Amino acid sequence: MRAGSYTRCRRGLILIGTAASALLVAFVLEAATIKTPAEECLYARYTLHEEVARFLGSLDFVSRELVVRVVGATKEVRGYPSRDLYLCILTETGVSSPEKLDRSRPTVLIIASQHGNEQSAKEAALGFIRDLAAGGLRPLLRRANFLVMPQCNPHGNHFDRRSNEQDLDMNRDHVKLESEGASAVHRVFRAWMPEATLDMHEKGDDYYRVSLGCVSNINIAPVIQEFSRRVILSEVERALAAKNIAFGEYLVRDEIGLNTSTGAAIPRERLRERETMLRYSTVEINDGRNSLGIYQTLSFIMECASRRDLQTLRERTSWQSLGLKYWAEAVVKNGDDILTPVNRLRREDLDRAGVYGEDDPIHLRMEYARDPAITKVVRKKFETPPAQPRGILKVDKKAGDALTAADLEPYRFSAGQRVLEEVVENWFPLVESRLTVPRPLGYVVPGDKTEALENLLRHGISVGLFTRDFSLPVEAYAVTEIEPSDIDWLPPKLIEVEKRNISVLARKGDFYVSCAQPAASLIPLLLEPQSQFGLICYRRFDLVPKKDELFAVWRVVEHAELPIVPYKDFLS
Ligand SMILES: [Zn+2]
Incomplete structure (x- = not known):
């Protein structure tokens, strides 16, 4: 709710009661019962931009802690008009501008749905905003400030496709910033300078229901990656294990010696010629993780399992929600251990950049490398048996009848899949510098x-x-x-x-x-x-x-x- 809009609220709820305390209780009660659009329709459809706007508007009206800002707009294209991009600011005192932020506590930025067909990220972000504004996560606001951009790619959400209205992969656009969505993320980041960030995505139907990746470009201080993995990832893994949800650090399979993370349209014939390796997420700075991490930010990507169909929307949203909740709790719990080093590292970067010296290298090129001490990694994965059912018949059919896709209901998520352990010998956990220049x-x-x-x-x-x-x-x-x-x-x-x-x-x-x-x-x-x-x-x-x-x-x-x-x- 914006400062100054209290009168508007009071008028809106005048029939409920007149005492200020009773009104406050009424606000909280009302806010707590607001359902996300997905909850409202029992996950029968994806939440599109208009519903996001209505939901945030209702929540904004009743929550003192939430302020919603428009921080950009998508481009108008044939078949889809320009749409606003929202930033939800959630603080204990309802702060509406960066200058008023309490910087003695960490500030956290969460971005969701850069990839439009990864819908559960947005659904979970909306639930998270509600829970922070009026639900069970409200106590977190006593110890941290939250910024959430729940829908970075409304066009992609609308058409359930990865790219945005300019046909750009937004999560490869954080260097050139052609897309309004990625530009808005950087505008928000630079205005508020959060110390921790999370970029929410979906991957395929993976054994690891929730995965988190940390920064891996070596211009980001190693202590950030080390702390992210040792403390934050471990805490999230423990919390998810208690709920029986498999967690694994986000790893990427890539061809050895070929960089496929730039988003460049590399012809197929140049791919698949080489041996593959497993590595941590990319060193590129054109994504929503390293591009914010390069400011010495504790920056993460979350990838949750998904089959990308409506039947599993509730389930995949629940994984996103728990991953997000436990990540936020881990960041809040370790707030001082994040604030102090991030502020110090940012200050040191500034100090070093103000004095020219040969001992201030910037790594311009880097490569993934093996670790002689850890030569392989064991990962779990699903194996789908050849006789995996295609689905369940919704109608009576007999031999000779035509069978259409509409007659089938998908088989339940992962049913029939066996879990296998895979030992990966081409394990490249390190990143080595190949070229530096003094800054x-x-x-x-x-x-x-x-x-x-x-x-x-x-x-x-x-x-x-x-x-x-x-x-x-x-x-x-x-x-x-x-x-x-x-x-x-x-x-x-x-x-x-x-x-x-x-x-x-x-x-x-x-x-x-x-x-x-x-x-x-x-x-x-x-x-x-x-x-x-x-x-x-x-x-x-x-x-x-x-x-x-x-x-x-x-x-x-x-x-x-x-x-x-x-x-x-x-x-x-
Ligand atoms: Zn994605």
């Missing part, structure tokens, strides 16, 4: 690289504009070898550079991007030409150089009084 003080970006500049702004990165021509010493990269990628969204197949210390003229209208800001580790990853995660991977940014050219972006490693003013500062 510079900042970068000069030419004024005509408009798309790249707009991208930095969408990340909430502060940019300075040169107000006059200015000569300065820089490190420039001379490109000695270049073989561009033949596929968009991938780094050049080969790029070799030589660093040159030269004096250059930054023109009036060029830009300066200081690394001494919260995105201290992200900025070099976006702007370095040899970064496997960089803007150079995407054709729209037009950054792939030619042989013998100087790369367009220059590194500044010496302090100087630059003639710059903030560029589009009014956006933040």
